[in-house]
Amino acid sequence: MNRAPAHPATQPVRSRRPLALTATAVGAGALLALAAPLAASAHVTVGPNTAAAGSYATVNVKVPTESDTASTTKIELDLPTDTPLSYVAYEPIAGWTVELVKEKLPKAVKVGDSTLTEGYTTVVWTATGEGIKPGEFVQFPVTLGPVPDVDKLVLPAHQSYSDGSVVDWDETGADAEDPAPTVYVNEAPPADEHGGSHSAASGDEHGSDATEASATSAAAQPDVLARVLGIAGLVVGVIGLIVGALGVTRARRGNGAA
Numbered sequence: 001m002n003r004a005p006a007h008p009a010t011q012p013v014r015s016r017r018p019l020a021l022t023a024t025a026v027g028a029g030a031l032l033a034l035a036a037p038l039a040a041s042a043h044v045t046v047g048p049n050t051a052a053a054g055s056y057a058t059v060n061v062k063v064p065t066e067s068d069t070a071s072t073t074k075i076e077l078d079l080p081t082d083t084p085l086s087y088v089a090y091e092p093i094a095g096w097t098v099e100l101v102k103e104k105l106p107k108a109v110k111v112g113d114s115t116l117t118e119g120y121t122t123v124v125w126t127a128t129g130e131g132i133k134p135g136e137f138v139q140f141p142v143t144l145g146p147v148p149d150v151d152k153l154v155l156p157a158h159q160s161y162s163d164g165s166v167v168d169w170d171e172t173g174a175d176a177e178d179p180a181p182t183v184y185v186n187e188a189p190p191a192d193e194h195g196g197s198h199s200a201a202s203g204d205e206h207g208s209d210a211t212e213a214s215a216t217s218a219a220a221q222p223d224v225l226a227r228v229l230g231i232a233g234l235v236v237g238v239i240g241l242i243v244g245a246l247g248v249t250r251a252r253r254g255n256g257a258a
Contacts, residue, residue: 042066044075044157044169046181051153053185056087056145061181064137067161072132074160075140077123077181078170081105083148084119091141095131099124112146131162144183151187156180 042064051057065072079085084105090098101122108117125140132138147153156170157180170180174190182189 043179044159044181046155046183049182049189050184051144051147053149054146056143057147057183058141058143059183060139060141061157062137062139063132063157063159065132065134065161066167067163067165068134070161070163070165071127071130071134072138072159073127073162074131075125076158076160077142078156078158079120079122079144080148080153080155081119081121082109083150083153084109084111084116085144085146085148086111086114086116086119087143087145088120088123089143090123093125093138093140095129096125096127096138096140099126111148147183147185150185152185153183154180155182 044064045062046059047062048057048059051059061075061077063072063075079088088100090100092098099122100120101124102118103121104118105116108115109119110116123142144153154172156168159167159169161167167178169178171178172180172182
């Protein structure tokens with residue numbers, strides 16, 4: 001009795017499936033490795049993110065452009081009015097103009113031996129050219145003081161793009177999606193807070209070389225969370241390769257046994 005020949009499409013169909021699963025796993029791993037660091041580090045932040053009460057702290061406002069099609073053309077940094085700063089200075093940055101906005105305070109506030117009725121409320125950086133293009137970031141150094149004796153100094157930022165959109169970095173809390181740049185004074189910064197945890201020098205009247213070096217060091221620190229997520233993505237891809245290879249081998253063995 002003659003046996004009917006196997007259907008010619010049976011063998012290829014068995015081998016394609018593991019290959020497709022492998023490609024899917026590798027693609028997912030690659031996307032996780034690439035996208036996770038971007039999502040974790042693309043916030044507007046300040047570094048160093050700690051300062052001593054009473055000091056004149058120099059911090060860098062780090063502004064990355066998240067958009068793939070538009071450039072950052074303006075950054076507005078809100079300063080506190082309930083604990084006002086009597087001194088604000090900036091470092092000139094090529095391609096940008098800076099405005100220090102000083103206004104009447106909602107109520108008079110005593111700072112040291114002085115009573116302030118007006119104070120700095122906003123720092124505005126405006127691009128004179130193309131601004132910060134996609135994939136780029138710029139750091140804007142600014143000195144603030146004297147730092148008030150508070151838990152933390154919340155500095156909401158507003159990022160304007162060339163397409164007219166505005167992103168408000170003004171949220172607080174552990175689950176904030178658009179967290180406000182924050183300088184921690186008496187409160188310890190969270191372990192995963194961006195911007196580093198170096199303290200600003202407290203003995204220099206208007207900032208110092210040590211403070212600036214600390215700011216540079218903090219800005220250069222790697223994003224630990226981004227690295228962990230990136231490695232996790234690569235691991236997923238490797239596991240996908242192994243699973244796919246095992247599937248192909250088993251399929252071939254099964255075809256050979258048939």
